[in-house]
Each structure stands twice: as structure tokens, then as C-alpha cells.
Amino acid sequence: MLVPFSVADFIDRAEQVYGERVGVVDEPDQPAASLGDLTYDEVAGLARRQAAHLDSLGVGFGDRVAVVSHNSARLFTSFFGVAGFGRVLVPVNFRLRPDEVRYIVEHSGARVLYVDPELDDALKDVQAEHRFVLGDDEHLFAADGAVPEPWAPPGLERENATATINYTSGTTARPKGVQITHRNIWTNAVTFALHAGVTDRDVYLHTLPMFHANGWGMPFAMTGMGVPNIVLRKVDGAEILRRVERHGVTVMCAAPAVAAAVLDAAQTWEGEIPGRDRVRIIMAGAPPPTKTVVRVEEELGWEFIQIYGLTETSPLLTVNRTRAEWDDLGTQERAERLTRAGMPAIGVSLRIETPDDDGDEAGHATGEVLARSNVVLEGYWQQPEETERALKDGWFHTGDGGEIGADGYLTIKDRKKDVIITGGENVSSIEVEDVLFSHPAVAEVAVIGVPDEKWGETIKALVVLAEGEEVSEQELIRWCKDRAAGYKAPTSIEFRDELARTATGKLQKFKLRAPYWEGRERQVN
DSSP states (O other): OOOOTHHHHHHHHHHHHTTTSSEEEEOOOOOOOOOOEHHHHHHHHHHHHHHHHHHHHHHOOTOOEEOOOSOOOOOOOOOHGGGGGGGGGEEEEEEOHHHHHHHHHHHTTEEEEEEEEGTTTTTTTTTEEEEETOOGGGGGGGOOOOOOOOOOOOOOHTTSSSEEEEEEOOSSSSSEEEEEEEHHHHHHHHHHHHHHOOOOOOOEEEEOTTTTGGGGGGHHHHHTOOEEEEOOOOOOOOHHHHHHHHOOOOOOEEOOOHHHHHHHHHHHOOSSSSSTTOEEEESSSOOOOHHHHHHHIIOOOOOOEEEEEOGSSSSEEEEOOGGGGGTTSSSSHHHHHHHHHHHEEOOOOEEEEEEOOOSSSSSSSSEEEEEEEEOOOOOEEEEEEHHHHTTTTGGGGEEEEEEEETTTOEEEEESSSSSETTTTEEEHHHHHHHHTSSTTTTEEEEEEEETTTEEEEEEEEEEEOOOTTOOHHHHHHHHHHHHOOOOGGGGEEEEEEEOOOOSSOOOOOOHHHHHHHOOSEEEEE
């Protein structure tokens, strides 16, 4: 028997098994847009009403629906009301500038655009065939009890259909749309929940933006297991601790910068740190410093779990969680082991491709990390050449440099593609270079990632000025912030007389980066 996978499976089970349980606690500090506490019955009902409303608009199966929003119950519901009923959800990074959002909406061909009320004015010039403000429910949902058109394509056509398109910065100045299928999402959610030990006794806090790789698949995994989802609209260390205490949170996902914010807030927290011996914090985006892992375990009393993945892999590829064999290790030694990317998740195969391709699954050769799994993307939206390049020879080419040790654990050593991960956000160095090149005083520029304790990596620009030109560091940083999302701007600029290049004129970024990473085992942080 073959029953096709669908993202609707998760909400269907939640409604059937946990219908009367609170499924989502919306952000309380946004009364105009908050839906308050919703049971899983109510979430499922809203998803059906949203799908019925799309029916009434003539938005067909396979059509794209974009959402630009902070974490919210309405965004959460859209994973099921849009993707669960055969349309394609396009979650957009709310930190992007209006022109960047417009590019994604237009490139994806979205017929519907949902906008967070806080972003409505800033995005007033970003339009689609149908545009709605989240919170204006009269124009978002059909009448209570409305029955949407069934979406029932035959056999594997259903599970292989694109469920979401997630845009990510890559090796080009323009973001690429990653097509994630129902099968990708299903496999990732179930595998992730298994490795994280999720049960219906958990409570999940959305410290991770839901737009980012579909919240790493947690909206699906947690829903299928009947876990209450606590919405956190904006990251704040003290507020995270308050939510952990108030709601009994047991699981959260985060970039290293979030852990740093919580650790800072813990310094002035009165009383016992909430969640001790209860919270599991799952971290990715960049390997955190060993001392961060030690502090999470010693100062917070939380379990630290490291994962590695990409938007293109739904995202889970590897998991590194303390195992029984490490129980007798000291905190420092255990932390050193936990900063590795980890072992392949169930159903994932990894290999290392070296320049002469003499690496294999177990050894010490360093090269590009390749992956094969049911979580790997279908392709890049309307970019067949990029798709072919990424999936060459039946393996997904991650663009990350790594090493698989004799014990099978993957360590990420470097990034082969021009991407900087700062605070969990991917930034294309080429995009930043393009912006800086547009300044009349700039003759040459190289943008690199350098280590930073808070953000993991931060953006540095090395600039050669045109002859006779003068410009300050702050002027160039402001120039970038005026032309790209703020998180993409360099935090520092160094002026150089020349930049290291090959005989053919190609920038040698590895030489430019080397001094900043000297003495470190890895060229990522």
C-alpha cells in the first residue's frame, strides 16, 4: 500500500488526537493582531477556512502564496491552510528591504501576499494580485464551517509536489528559491522529532523565525505530536526566560546569538534559572564556541544539541547529542565533542569530495560536504542550471568544507561558497560586494566573514579606494544599510592599498580571511 505523504497529515493528527489541547499561544504583546490561545481544533478550522478563502479567490493548486511576517499564529496556520491544501507557501524574511521582498514575490510568481501589520506601511509598494494584512481576518478566512476544495492528486504526485519555496542567499547576488516538497517536509519533521525525543509532554518555544527553513520543520513536527507552540515574535533573552518559566517550555531551536542573549539575561535573573534539567536547546547556523556549550549546561542547566543542515535539506542532515558513552566525561570535554556538526540523521548519507576526490565516508580528508537524503530539495525555482550544479552526480553539494573523522562525526571546517552566516542569517558576500562597488569611491572590495563571539561570524569588508577618493568607514556602512537589509551590512571596513589576487586577477579570499582565523582549527565560527 502506498499512501502519499502530505503536510496536512500533521494537523489532521493533531485535530484527531489533541483537538481540545491548546496548540498555539499567540504573541500576547500584539493585541491587534494576536489570535490568543488556539486549540488544535481551532488551528485546523482556521486552516480550512484559509484554504476555502483561497478557493473563493480562484487561487489554484500549485499557485504561490507569499507571507511576510514575524512569528505569529496566522503564519503558523498558513503552513497548513496554504501548503496543506495544495498551494505553495513562500515564507519571506521580514528583515529584508522592500525591494528585496518585491523581488521574491515577483520571482516566485506569488498571486497572494499576506503582510504583517507592523510591516504594512514599509511594504506598501510591494503588491500581488491579492494583498492582505494579517489580522484583517474578514479578508483572510472564509466563514466558519466553510469546506475547502479537496486536493487529491494521485499517488506520488501528491508527496512530490512543491509545498514551500524558501529563498536563501547563496553564491549569487540574487536569492534562490528552494523548492521543498511534501515528502521533504514529512521526512525532515519525523526524523527531527525522533532525534530530539519529542513527545506530547513537550512545550515548544518559537525562538527561531518560522520563515527560516520553515522553522526547521518544527511547526510540522510539534503539531503532529500535539505539542503546544509558544509564539515568540521578537528575540529577547529575558523574555525567553520568562516564557520558559510561564509556559513550562522544554524545547527550542536557535542560532548561537540567541543562546548568547539568554546567557546574558541569566546574569541578572532573580531566582533559579527556569527550565533547569528540562529544556533542550537545539542549535545550528554556525558551530558555537566551546565555552558557550559549557555555559549553557552549567549556568542554565539546559541540554545542548547541535545540528547541521541547510535550507536546501529541509534542513536536518546531522545531529550531535550527548550520548550515554559520554556520561563520564567532564563538561569541557563533552562540550568539545558537541561543537562538531554530528553524525548523519536517519536516512542521510554523507561523503567528502576533495579536489582529487580521494575522500570517503570515513577518513580525515577535508573537502566539500556532499549529502544524499529524502530531505534534499526538489530544485531551485526557475533556475535549472543552479539545480543541475547543486545535484550533480546524484549528490547535493552543500558548498561547505568539512571533514568526517574516523568515528563518523562531521566537522564543518570552511565554506566553499561565498556565504557568511551571521546570527543565523545567510548573507551572500557577492551581494554585499555589489552594493559597495556601487559607491563611487570604491575601486576594489572583498567581503569576508570573521569570527565574532556574539554572532558566530560578522561581516568585514576590505576596500581599496579609487585614486583621489575619500570616504569613511561609517559612510560606507551607512551606504550598505540604505541599499540592503541591515543585517547584510558590514560591521567593520578596512581600507587596503591592494587585495590578494591570482595571476588571472581572481580574488584569493582564503588568503584575505586567514589572518582573522589564525590559531583556529575551523574557518567557521
